[in-house]
Amino acid sequence: MSRRFALVVLVFVAVGATPIATADATDASLVAAFPDPTTPGDEGEYVTIRAPAGAHVSLDDGEERVSFVAPGGRVAIASDPAAASNLTNDTVVSPGLDLANGGETVTLRVAGRVTDRLAYARSHEGELLERRDGEWSWWPRTLPRRNVTTHGAANATLFVLPDSPAVPLETLRSAETRLLLAGYVVSSSRVADELVAAHDRGVRVEVLVDDAPVGGMPRRSARVLDRLATAGVSVRVVGEPHSFHHAKYAVADERALVMTENWKPAGTGGAKSRGWGVVVDSPSAAADLAATFDDDSSLPNTRSWNSFRVGRSFVTADAANGSYPSRVAPERVRVRNTSILLAPDNAEGATIDRLDAAERRIDVVQPTVEADGPFVRALKRAATRGVRVRLLLGSTWYVDDENRALATRLNDWADRTGNPLSVRRARPAGRYGAIHAKGVVADDTAIVGSLNWNRHSARENREVVLTLDSPDAAAYYRSAFEADWRASNRGARPGLVAAAVGAVLAGVVALKRLEFEN
Template structure:
């Protein structure tokens, strides 16, 4: 009887092993010359006896008795793979790295970059086959990976993170906007730091923001700064002067860029956030530049920002930062000895003060890992969507940007959709930019009779340098504050950072700012009305929403 049970158990285990072991990841075209770091990954549990991996021309099997328990990596060169990924593979096929065992080859398996296939056999049974370009789209540096039977849910490149969605309850939120009160909140946040500040920002050229960080360092706070190493136009003279001033104070400044050791993880490190004391996150649409964080009373961009207080949420962003600041693509920035300059700006009448609310539900949106959450936000709209973007570009001349397409589809089911785009000269000078996009959207609305409208921001009427925002408000309840531009590159290939905030008071705050921008031209042209003669009643909005609507909001969630 025991022998029968044992035999049945063995057969079940064997059957489960045959069904469960599969190729879940491979990279045929990595960045190193000659591709010595190409690899594949198996996943499953059990003995690998009888398994063969082939490309139809060559192949290999594993030494007798080899077991897999989870994941197992086979690379051409152990040393090259370690250089690219930071750890040694389990097996190698060509090199003789002492710490890495060899497979047993049968011919030479080399994954071609443009077109090839991988075949996994168990005995004479073909267990799995994946071919490119039939099953995956080949691209240099791309890791092809399998999730729930689907190859490449998103583009994934060597060195990039794989953060999963997470939501945090009970977050204290301070909403703010540029140019009105962005610097006020930044300066207050840095002044409250006691232990450490982690900064990741695309461009850092603002001398006063640098001085705030230097004062924090002088009182014993550890400050670390990461910037993009190759922004459009390169790191400016002002950026190198700021880096020099920070370095002289003992603050290390690094950049993400392609080096001899590693290819840059992302096309651009376009995020704009900081983490303070593992408890507070400040992020938004604006770079650390005078137009993004002007002192109160000075003109600047229209941008949205938010300060979030919650240890779990901050811990999530700490993990993102620590991942991005590590690797061979991170190098020190050579700052200059020049003193950072102070840029001149015209005056601006402050209209919006910060708005604080407690008890928010917050979901980080990290590109490219979880940028699909933006589509989910738009698709979930039932009543209204307000979109304010620096610009929107289509995938091709005929295929709409997927975020815009989702918003238009929402209007087709009766959701009221408003789209507001920047009108600075560089966003309207060409034949296919914001003014043409507004026309495309409005023609769709007219042709189909949709509750959909697009406008250009009237910068002169609202006394703004440009609209640099990347925000969305849904159903007066949820808001996206982010650095994600609506183009093909930003959500799929950049490192971006944002959050979806669910709280009616915060939604009401940003909606008031959006409405002010939406109606700017009408207000400016109305006879006898001088729109800068008053301070918008934002405090009243926050107080009423916090005391009234918040009660209803919490009641719905319980």
């Protein structure tokens, strides 16, 4: 669950194996609830179910029960159907239940038999509670859930960090009409220089940052945001419903810049992290990202920096100051098409689809991954069907124990099964400071963005990812991966199995630490 939400207890009661006669033999289910509209007196609140036509359905909350014959498909049950019709596109029937904002349990029965149950601890004003892929989450009713969008052939500039810190700065510097910058943390004075200079030359400049990065908002970031706001740059701070506004992208006129790195010295400043990035010259992709930026800018819990910072305290955080060689030069290539993936909207499923479609090889770089999560399961499926899979993990102190345990576990699995999967922990060898990239090369497709391979990132954060359908782009990132993979050859299969149990238990904590430390 999101760090911003009170505990929400959700219970799903599966339909029994014994079929119900006639039309009631269904998998009828609860699919949504809208208990707290922004209307006076919560007019229009509703519960949505899915059931076949003719099913005898009832809903109750322990105090009252409503029954009806389902018209078929999705149907919203509301006490005020006229008001509810303005809030949902589903068919509305009446009467409905009065849903308590302080918590409610709703039970669905078909022909008198319980088929589903939903309980929430408290409501969230203006937010829809809906089931997606078997799990429940709150989502602002007015915020669209976007599908994967694909854009046509375009020129793209590919780069890696810390080798090419000039590329993101040059992209900001090129803006003539609009410059939208989205980040988790913005603390680079050089980035601030470019934003203020763009504003001064008449460019519309807007910035979005997260309201509560792990460990607290750094003083360095607060000073940068103060400077931007004082200069007249629009700076807004994103809160709910995103657990973290973790995306790292910019729109500069008709160009879309997407990275794995934060707007800070350790990231775009080239002072620490291994990262991947891409700039795509595509008016349609730029417009697409601008729409996501506008969506997040207008969320009810997104506030101006000046109002947010009143009474706030900030934390001291060390700034990275490393210096590294520039071995991988930027490269300009032509991509056949570019797709934009968003979390929590679609990035998890779309990324796994790409992994499941791979036929020859998959190379992945991640700071750490969820050991039994959906992404690792996809890698094992790929290896089982003969795809060569390589996974390069970070080795910094806060992830090293769990990554050592995971590498041992997956490499042992590959040895037992004879499947072509191999895992190594990175050895920077003076070429960079730490792995922070989140990149994939699957056959001739490259995937670059902010998505960490854990369910929290995929299902609760705002993340932005680009997929590049291009043999040239795949070759570029695979070459960068290959160099880091070769440098990490020593100690690739650690034998400290005794440390594995404690390391895995520490993994969840490390996922949280990871964002702040990098």
